Amino acid sequence: MRYYAKVEGSDAEIELNVDEDGNVGSDSHELDLLTLDAGHYSLILDGRSYDLYAAPVADAPGRTSYHISVGQRQMLVEVQSERERRIRKAAPATHASGEVSIKAPMPGLVTAVSVAIGETVQANQRLLLLEAMKMENEIRAPKAGTVKSVSVAQGDKVEQGRVMVVIE
Numbered sequence: 001m002r003y004y005a006k007v008e009g010s011d012a013e014i015e016l017n018v019d020e021d022g023n024v025g026s027d028s029h030e031l032d033l034l035t036l037d038a039g040h041y042s043l044i045l046d047g048r049s050y051d052l053y054a055a056p057v058a059d060a061p062g063r064t065s066y067h068i069s070v071g072q073r074q075m076l077v078e079v080q081s082e083r084e085r086r087i088r089k090a091a092p093a094t095h096a097s098g099e100v101s102i103k104a105p106m107p108g109l110v111t112a113v114s115v116a117i118g119e120t121v122q123a124n125q126r127l128l129l130l131e132a133m134k135m136e137n138e139i140r141a142p143k144a145g146t147v148k149s150v151s152v153a154q155g156d157k158v159e160q161g162r163v164m165v166v167i168e
Contacts, residue, residue, distance in 0.1 A: 001015075001016055001017075001018065001081060001082065002014070002015050002016075002081075002082040003015075003016060003079055003080065003081055003082070004079070004080045004081075004082075004085050005077055005078065005079050005080075006077070006078040007075055007076075007077050008075050008076065014026070015027055015028060016031075029045060029046050030044070030045070030046050030047060031043075031044070031045055031046075032044040039053055039054050039055055040052075040053055041053075041054065043070075050070050050071070051070070051071070052068065052069070052070050053068070053069040053070075054066045054067070054068050054069075055067045057076070064078065064079050064080065064084070065077065065078045065079075066079070086105055086106060098145075098168055099148065099166055099167070099168045100142055100143060100145070100166065100167045100168075101163045101165075101166050102127060102139060102141075102142070102163070102164055102165040102166070102167070103160075103161050103162060103163050103164065104130060104158040104159065104160055104161060104162045104164055105130075105137070105139075105160065106130075106132045106133075106137075106160050107132065107157075107158065107159050107160050108130040108131050108132030108133075108137070108157070108158060109130070109131045109132075109155070109156070109157055109158075110128055110129070110130055110131075110152045110153065110154055110155065110156045110157075110158060110164070111129045111130070111131045111136060111154065112128060112129040112154055113127075113128045113150060113152065113153060113154055114126050114127055114128055114129075115127050115128070115147050115150060115165065116147065116150065117147055117148070117149060117150055118146065118147060119146070119147045120144075120145070120146050120147075121141045121144065121145060121146070121147060121167060122141065122144050123141055123142065123143050123144045124140050124141060125140060125141045126138050126139070126140055126141075127139050127140060127141055127147075127164075127165050128152065128164060128165065130158070139164065139165075141167060142167075143167065145167040145168055146167065146168055147165060147166070147167055148166040148167060148168045149165065149166040150164070150165050151163055151164060151165070151166075152164045152165075
């Protein structure tokens with residue numbers, strides 16, 4: 001699986017393989033990662049051993065960020081899977097009127113619609129469920145507002161980029 005990391009402002013692309021036993025590997029590096037305790041790991045990278053500590057950043061809503069310590073070095077790392085990156089790229093853009101169009105981040109099947117026209121929604125509230133590649137993806141409101149339109153119903157098949165909900 002491909003991951004994208006931002007380490008202290010620099011971008012990196014990482015390809016990791018996870019086998020059926022949960023072992024992590026990489027095609028481009030010799031890699032072994034072992035969990036010692038919660039947030040404490042033993043990392044062997046290209047033959048060198050590292051003691052690694054990782055703590056999630058609590059004040060980064062909508063992001064997967066960690067404070068990482070390796071030896072004396074500390075850094076902030078933001079990580080996205082390929083799927084999360086695709087969803088974030090399809091994130092709605094706010095229009096001058098304040099409207100936000102929520103588009104399908106990938107082709108899929110709408111399995112539930114949780115809002116109706118005229119309903120007030122909170123930021124991060126679930127709008128609908130989209131099944132894609134046998135996974136259910138919660139589509140959430142990027143901001144608080146009022147639902148202006150809902151252009152999908154349960155059972156609809158949608159293509160990537162289709163506007164599903166508009167919030168104003």
